[in-house]
Amino acid sequence: QVQLVESGGGVVQPGRSLRLSCAASGFTFSINGMHWVRQAPGKGLEWVALIWYDGSKQYYADSVKGRFTISRDNSKNTLYLQMNSLRAEDTAVYFCARINNWWIDYWGQGTLVTVSS
Amino acid sequence: QTVVTQEPALSVSPGGTVTLTCGLSSDSVSTSHHPSWYQQTPGQAPRTLIYNTNSRSSGVPDRFSGSILGNKAAVTITGAQADDESVYYCLLYMGSGIWVFGGGTKLTVL
Numbered sequence: 001q002v003q004l005v006e007s008g009g010g011v012v013q014p015g016r017s018l019r020l021s022c023a024a025s026g027f028t029f030s031i032n033g034m035h036w037v038r039q040a041p042g043k044g045l046e047w048v049a050l051i052w053y054d055g056s057k058q059y060y061a062d063s064v065k066g067r068f069t070i071s072r073d074n075s076k077n078t079l080y081l082q083m084n085s086l087r088a089e090d091t092a093v094y095f096c097a098r099i100n101n102w103w104i105d106y107w108g109q110g111t112l113v114t115v116s117s
Numbered sequence: 118q119t120v121v122t123q124e125p126a127l128s129v130s131p132g133g134t135v136t137l138t139c140g141l142s143s144d145s146v147s148t149s150h151h152p153s154w155y156q157q158t159p160g161q162a163p164r165t166l167i168y169n170t171n172s173r174s175s176g177v178p179d180r181f182s183g184s185i186l187g188n189k190a191a192v193t194i195t196g197a198q199a200d201d202e203s204v205y206y207c208l209l210y211m212g213s214g215i216w217v218f219g220g221g222t223k224l225t226v227l
Contacts (some may be wrong), residue, residue, distance in 0.1 A: 001211070031207075035216070037218075044204075044206060044218060044219075044220050044221040045155070045157075045206050045208075045218040046162065046218060047208070047215075047216040047217060048220055049214065050214055057214065058215030058216070059213070059215060061215075062118070089166070095162060100168070101151075101168075101169070102151030102153070102169060102210055103151065103153035103165065103168035103169065103208070104153065104163075104165055104208070105165055105168070105174065106165075107162040107163055107164075107165075108162065109162050110162060
């Protein structure tokens with residue numbers, strides 16, 4: 001069965017960096033695009049970034065553009081989110097999610113990132 | 118900046134029917150936005166309900182149906198049950214690789 005397992009969350013100071021990982025299993029990782037989606041405490045879902053199945057294109061929400069980088073290693077079945085210049089407003093649970101054509105069909109359980117001094 | 122609008126909160130009686138909508142601040146929602154709907158209960162990851170406007174995800178009961186109503190995407194729950202009490206989010210594809218979630222609708226079944 002499809003499994004997406006995020007890791008790498010934690011507490012980080014403002015201005016510092018953090019890299020999230022999402023380990024995928026149960027499907028052919030290299031044929032699906034992938035999203036990162038986040039949810040601040042008590043708030044709604046926010047789309048963060050998308051990467052094509054082969055890593056050739058990446059797209060970002062304005063709120064993270066220039067600070068976050070989405071990437072993938074298809075040989076390791078792993079999705080990444082490099083987060084630089086972190087701000088308090090980046091505090092959220094970060095979900096990785098699999099794209100099926102134009103929608104999300106599978107979600108990970110999320111990893112919590114807390115940006116605080 | 119594109120804003121996707123949803124009712125902040127709705128309520129429905131058990132067995133009743135309720136429609137949740139998903140609109141755009143400055144445009145009409147159409148099938149080309151590939152609207153999809155997700156259900157989330159506290160502390161859980163979202164669950165995919167509806168995709169491509171009106172297709173139900175695997176295992177989703179047929180009391181959930183998706184559509185375009187006027188200039189908005191919509192999901193209708195017919196015969197609401199207690200465990201439908203959740204927050205529902207729509208997701209629209211805005212083109213050029215950009216997706217936007219709505220703010221979510223908190224549905225109460227009472």
